[in-house]
Amino acid sequence: MTSSSIWPGPATRDNALRQLSEFLPQAGSDYAALRGYDLKDHPHVSRLSPFLRHRILTEDEVLRTVLRSYDRDTAQKFVDEVLWRTYWKGWLEMRPGVWRDYRLGVQAALNRIQTESGLRSEWEAACSGRTEIECFNIWARQLTHDGYLHNHARMWFASIWIFTLRLPWELGADFFLRHLYDGDPASNTLSWRWVAGLQTRGKAYIAEAWNIEKFTKGRVPRPEDLAANPAPLDGPPSPDPSSLDLALEWDMHCPTGLLITEEDLSPSDIFPETDRLQAIAHYHATQDRSPLAVSPHVVSFVSDAIEACCASLPGQATHCPTPDEVVTWAIAHDLKQIVTAYPPVGPTADALAALEPRLEDAGIALARIARPYDADAWPRARAGYFKFRKTSGSFLERLAQDAAA
Ligand SMILES: Cc1cc2nc3c(=O)[nH]c(=O)nc-3n(C[C@H](O)[C@H](O)[C@H](O)COP(=O)(O)OP(=O)(O)OC[C@H]3O[C@@H](n4cnc5c(N)ncnc54)[C@H](O)[C@@H]3O)c2cc1C
Known part of the structure; x- marks a missing residue:
């Protein structure tokens, strides 16, 4: 690795x-x-x-x-x-448009970087840990080196990025997604929105020097000149939740192949009867977490994880580097159906959505099978976390x- x-x-x-x-x-x-x-x-x-x-x-x-x-x-x-x-x-x-808007926001901010040299050099300084704020620099270097930041450091970092350095929040979220081993479309996008004051509208998370000093026990220099009382970012209200239609079962009586993706590397929980499968393949969307290059340590961790998962399944799994090759694999094995663990909103789901019409043209159905845990829990996330927790009793x-x- x-x-x-x-x-x-x-x-x-x-x-x-x-x-x-x-x-x-x-x-x-x-x-x-x-x-x-x-x-x-x-x-x-x-x-x-x-x-x-x-x-x-x-x-x-x-x-x-x-x-x-x-x-x-x-x-x-x-x-x-x-x-x-x-x-x-x-x-x-239940609100996939928020992910789409985030992706458009990243692209718009990257376009600005092409034409605004001041913004470009501030963004580069932030990503390489060369700002005036030493604790921020330490976290930036820790993120790119370790692929991890403590939750509190993520909150402070995001807050300083948005309110003190005044950089576009989408670029900060993208920086995280490129370097975190745990880079996740939902936790990352929504946590950045939460810090910015876009998720709980009007309520931002503001990093404060005393809090950083206390919870790092002085491990990083106390920052001076953090933005005091900045206004939360302004944005449209969150969309209403759409309904979820999560399939838990699939037709076991037609020629079926299993597609493994990085979204769920415990497929035998969902598909215990692997001996009924005609073929197994894997497709990786790690590079699509960002329009920029994703850190090699993240790419190799995910690729190793997929390989380890496939090695635990019977038979040889085929690596399909592109969606087109998934179609070729399915046709070569005379499949009538591909089953895969339900891919949540993010690059894998986007890739499978683009693939589906091509499979349909070839007479192959794509069945995304959810876990009972998700089917039970996700529809409860209609409003705020504390309501979710209450209904999760x-x-x-x-x-x-x-x-x-
Ligand atoms: C700006 C920002 C960006 C973030 N980006 C990501 C991300 O891309 N991927 C990601 O997995 N988490 C993200 N988080 C949430 C959280 O910081 C990490 O899940 C947590 O720090 C992981 O470390 P741990 O496993 O040691 O957590 P622990 O404290 O040991 O918690 C156990 C598990 O609970 C979950 N968890 C803990 N805190 C949170 C949280 N605040 N939100 C959601 N889940 C949580 C994680 O799955 C974690 O592994 C982000 C938080 C912020 C503030």
């Missing part, structure tokens, strides 16, 4: 499970008390996000594991954070009961 740092280690399920079990003793009251501290080597958070992002581990199994070890109250903070991930995914799934209860069984 061509990684610039030791973490996250091999992109395998064994490694993910080992990290989960090592973190488990800290997932209760320690996590509740200490998770806000951004310290060297991040001892108080799980760093499971690259595995959760690609579903090498699922939210469902992480929640069950934690609820098996702790009562609901003790585990509440950790459960809440995992649920934030689920909530963002459901929220965006019975769902969480069931998870806790299953974990106890």
Whole structure:
């Protein structure tokens, strides 16, 4: 693996499970008390996000594991954070236009960079950690080197990017997506919108020097001259949620191939009867996370993870580097249907949407199969997080009961 740092280690399920079990003793009251501290080597958070992002581990199994070890109250903070991930995914799934607008915003900002040399040099200075704000520079270098930032550092970084450096927020979100091992369309886009004051309109997150000093325990220099009381960014209200139509089953009686994507690398949970499959292929959309080059450490982590997943399935999986090659593969195997784990809003879903008409022309159906966890949780993300959590009571209860069984 061509990684610039030791973490996250091999992109395998064994490694993910080992990290989960090592973190488990800290997932209760320690996590509740200490998770806000951004310290060297991040001892108080799980760093499971690259595995959760690609579903090498699922939210469902992480929640069950934690609820098996702790009562609901003790585990509440950790459960809440995992649920934030689920909530963002459901929220965006019901409002795909927000992702489309973000992508257009990135392209518009990149166009500006071509013609505005001042903006270009400020953006380059921010991405390479050469601004006047030393803590920001440290985080920029940490992000490009480690592929990770603590949640609090992400909030401070995004806030300084938007309100002190006054750079377009979409370029900051794009910088994250290019370098984070856990780069995720929903968590990233919506968290940046939240910091900017676009997600909860009129309520921005403003980084403050005392807070940075306290929660880094002075590990980074205290920043001077951060923007004080800046106005939140202005934008259109969030669209109303659309309804979700998530399929849980597929026709098992026609010649079917399985397509693996980076959106879900535990396909045997969804497709247990792999012996019924005619063929298996994999398609990678990692490079499409950004119009610019995605960091090689992210590309190789994802590619290793996909290979490890395919190695755990029977038979040889074909790599289809382009959507066209997915069509060629399906025709070569006389498939009538391709099944794939439901790809949430993002580059993979975009690629599959573009592919579908070509498959239809060839008489091949594309079935996107959701996980019961998502089908249960996502439609609850109609309004704010706390409403989501409230309506998730019975769902969480069931998870806790299953974990106890
Ligand atoms: C501006 C900004 C951008 C972000 N971009 C991403 C991104 O691209 N991908 C991503 O996975 N997360 C993103 N997050 C959310 C969060 O920062 C990371 O999920 C978390 O820091 C991952 O580290 P961890 O696994 O050690 O988290 P832990 O604290 O150990 O939490 C456990 C798990 O809960 C989930 N989680 C925790 N905090 C959040 C949160 N605030 N929102 C959503 N899920 C959360 C993650 O899946 C995480 O692995 C972003 C947050 C901000 C403020």
